[in-house]
Amino acid sequence: MSQQLPPSADWIGHPTVDAVFDVVRDTASEVREALPERRAYVEGHNPSGEKVRAADEYADELFCERLLALESVGSYASEERESARTADDGGEFHLALDPLDGSSNLTSNNPMGTIVSVYDEPVPTTGDHLVAAAFVLYGPNTTMVVSDGDSVDEYLIEAGAAEGSGEDDDGRKLLREGLTLPDDPTVYAFGGRRPDWTDDVTEAVEALEDDRLKLRYGGAFIADVMQVLTHGGVFAYPELADTPEGKLRYCFECAPVGFVVEAAGGRVSDGYGDLFETDPDRLHERSPVYLGNEELVDRIEAKLS
Numbered sequence: 384m385s386q387q388l389p390p391s392a393d394w395i396g397h398p399t400v401d402a403v404f405d406v407v408r409d410t411a412s413e414v415r416e417a418l419p420e421r422r423a424y425v426e427g428h429n430p431s432g433e434k435v436r437a438a439d440e441y442a443d444e445l446f447c448e449r450l451l452a453l454e455s456v457g458s459y460a461s462e463e464r465e466s467a468r469t470a471d472d473g474g475e476f477h478l479a480l481d482p483l484d485g486s487s488n489l490t491s492n493n494p495m496g497t498i499v500s501v502y503d504e505p506v507p508t509t510g511d512h513l514v515a516a517a518f519v520l521y522g523p524n525t526t527m528v529v530s531d532g533d534s535v536d537e538y539l540i541e542a543g544a545a546e547g548s549g550e551d552d553d554g555r556k557l558l559r560e561g562l563t564l565p566d567d568p569t570v571y572a573f574g575g576r577r578p579d580w581t582d583d584v585t586e587a588v589e590a591l592e593d594d595r596l597k598l599r600y601g602g603a604f605i606a607d608v609m610q611v612l613t614h615g616g617v618f619a620y621p622e623l624a625d626t627p628e629g630k631l632r633y634c635f636e637c638a639p640v641g642f643v644v645e646a647a648g649g650r651v652s653d654g655y656g657d658l659f660e661t662d663p664d665r666l667h668e669r670s671p672v673y674l675g676n677e678e679l680v681d682r683i684e685a686k687l688s
């Protein structure tokens with residue numbers, strides 16, 4: 384059942400990763416078009432106990448079917464599935480997806496994302512096993528950020544361009560090459576309700592406010608992280624007093640996005656040290672996450688430890 388898609392221009396120069404990103408680019412345009420008709424909640428909850436929208440289910444099915452069909456892809460895991468689906472004929476790369484990130488923003492028509500992680504061993508595993516990661520942002524435009532861990536590039540995804548429309552006929556246009564975090568950070572975004580933060584987290588946020596950083600929080604991880612990558616600053620979904628593990632999932636959200644932020648010259652921490660030192664036992668394990676400009680993440684960590 385495996386098929387190798389025809390190669391197009393490199394994203395990062397690794398044949399399997401480039402094929403994965405080609406599929407993500409094409410599928411993201413279809414996911415975007417399908418959103419208006421798929422706002423309703425379906426029955427049941429995902430493995431993290433959250434309500435699921437028709438759009439979450441649709442995106443998960445589409446990405447799974449297409450990505451698992453690629454040669455060299457051995458398994459597909461996602462936030463929406465209890466366990467990973469494996470390819471009949473094996474494969475050395477293992478994918479972990481958050482097919483729709485921030486889908487609670489659908490009704491209010493705010494941004495959402497897709498997060499794609501390419502690991503060299505089956506998940507759950509530590510972020511040290513990431514080979515590449517990408518995320519799509521469904522904002523006023525659809526953009527895609529890709530990284531091999533050394534550098535970060537941002538592309539504009541153009542719906543329909545894959546069929547051939549002149550200069551963009553591979554369906555993407557390079558917007559920012561070698562994207563790095565600005566040295567002079569200006570924004571911060573912390574998830575969770577303020578009354579639920581620990582005292583240390585509250586103090587850390589007050590210190591950021593004293594530094595005149597501006598609050599930018601929209602309830603979709605990818606959209607909030609793009610603000611940090613663009614303006615400099617810090618995003619956190621921190622430990623909470625009654626849920627020390629926070630909200631975001633290690634394999635699907637924290638590790639891949641941290642991988643991209645570190646490749647952009649920033650840092651990711653679980654509040655007490657290197658996020659990649661965590662070796663999760665469970666596929667849907669959560670972790671607190673703090674990422675952005677290194678100096679800010681270091682300062683927060685010093686407050687928490």
Ligand SMILES: O=P(O)(O)OC[C@H]1O[C@](O)(COP(=O)(O)O)[C@@H](O)[C@@H]1O
Nearest residue numbers: 481483484485486574575602603604
């Ligand atoms: O509603 P809260 O508590 O601010 O949580 C927002 C966070 O939850 C998420 O929506 C979780 O992602 P999913 O929509 O993929 O479950 C993140 O995108 C976002 O950072």
Ligand SMILES: [Mg+2]
Nearest residue numbers: 481484485636
């Ligand atoms: Mg998410």
Ligand SMILES: [Mg+2]
Nearest residue numbers: 481483484485
């Ligand atoms: Mg999701």
